[in-house]
Amino acid sequence: MITEREFLERARLDSRTLSVWIEEEWLIPARAADELAFTDMDLARANLIRDLKDNMGVNHEGLGIVLHLLDQMHALRRALAAALESAHDRRPSPD
Amino acid sequence: MKDPYEILGIAKTASAEEIRTAYRKLAKKLHPDLNPGDKQAEERFKEVAGANDLLSDQEKRRRFDAGEIDASGAERAPPNARYYRDYAAEGGHPYEGQSAYGDFAQGDDLFAELLRRSAEQARRRPGADLHYELPIDFLDAVNGATNTITLPQGGTLDVTIPAGVEDGQTLRLRGKGAPSPGEGQPGDALVQIVVKPHRYFTREGADILLDLPISVKEAALGAEVRTPTTTGSVMLKIPKRSNTGDMLRLRGKGVKTRGRTGDELVKLKVMMPTEVEPELDAFLADWKPAGTYDPRKEM
Numbered sequence: 564m565i566t567e568r569e570f571l572e573r574a575r576l577d578s579r580t581l582s583v584w585i586e587e588e589w590l591i592p593a594r595a596a597d598e599l600a601f602t603d604m605d606l607a608r609a610n611l612i613r614d615l616k617d618n619m620g621v622n623h624e625g626l627g628i629v630l631h632l633l634d635q636m637h638a639l640r641r642a643l644a645a646a647l648e649s650a651h652d653r654r655p656s657p658d
Numbered sequence: 659m660k661d662p663y664e665i666l667g668i669a670k671t672a673s674a675e676e677i678r679t680a681y682r683k684l685a686k687k688l689h690p691d692l693n694p695g696d697k698q699a700e701e702r703f704k705e706v707a708g709a710n711d712l713l714s715d716q717e718k719r720r721r722f723d724a725g726e727i728d729a730s731g732a733e734r735a736p737p738n739a740r741y742y743r744d745y746a747a748e749g750g751h752p753y754e755g756q757s758a759y760g761d762f763a764q765g766d767d768l769f770a771e772l773l774r775r776s777a778e779q780a781r782r783r784p785g786a787d788l789h790y791e792l793p794i795d796f797l798d799a800v801n802g803a804t805n806t807i808t809l810p811q812g813g814t815l816d817v818t819i820p821a822g823v824e825d826g827q828t829l830r831l832r833g834k835g836a837p838s839p840g841e842g843q844p845g846d847a848l849v850q851i852v853v854k855p856h857r858y859f860t861r862e863g864a865d866i867l868l869d870l871p872i873s874v875k876e877a878a879l880g881a882e883v884r885t886p887t888t889t890g891s892v893m894l895k896i897p898k899r900s901n902t903g904d905m906l907r908l909r910g911k912g913v914k915t916r917g918r919t920g921d922e923l924v925k926l927k928v929m930m931p932t933e934v935e936p937e938l939d940a941f942l943a944d945w946k947p948a949g950t951y952d953p954r955k956e957m
Contacts, residue, residue: 600836602751604746611742619685641747641748
């Protein structure tokens, strides 16, 4: 678990930007004992958001859409992987 | 090492704006998170990011053009140690989107069944385990205690320390970890115990070790002296003619562990008085030993 202070430092964010990102639900940190608790995944996602904004020129409005589609793509990839695995298991043995 | 102009696909005379445009175009195509199934995307993205680093910095670009540094001189550490895609590949996180296949999951065929099952698993995934370190007093480790951890993210956690806990041991507090991202059980808190050293006790397995200083008179004539144990003081009988290094055992005064209750091992240490004792000096000056004892006869 990463505390809010450590997260701001490691993600190179200021706290105002962070609260906007949370407000937009681009980041969904856990809440433990009324404080925010971040994971390594949140950190990787914050880096992605920064890459999209700063290096690829995705604007504020577009970012939410990109993240939403990305997350749906990951869900589909997982579902597809599970289906392929299951189809593999059910394939009749050669004999 | 490839030529950074070549990597970005631009001329040597490209302007800063042209470099930026070329980089953005490639980054959008190659960013690992936009290519989750492409294992090579990360390598290619790093190459492009490295080239951009070099050429977007006026000074670095000048030195590269002048042949002062090569392309590798500007290669930076990977921008992210792990990409978002590495985490998103697993389910059960708050960013999971299921709406993308909601329509497929309605049916009663195999694929729909699989989708429902994977969504259900994600929903029930437990929270993460949280790790803490708890320094405790030596005597609390021996006798057990209740301790309160102040959590870094605020709030507190009550920890019951069982008697006989050892340095480095980890206590698991069920359900005191991070909450589940879905509707599963919360994780556990794992508390690693760090036992602080004591002023005069040390521990060896279930036994407590103590160096006990005694006076010359107590050592010579024997005595009963007050001796600290981990549960309070007891009177310890020092035999006549005791010596530095002699070991006395206080049975059952050690650590209560699951296997056995240890002993306290008291090692005597004979001390000369630090104040001037004229009578002792005078006596020893006149003293003619009856025996032939030589403390250095083995040397």
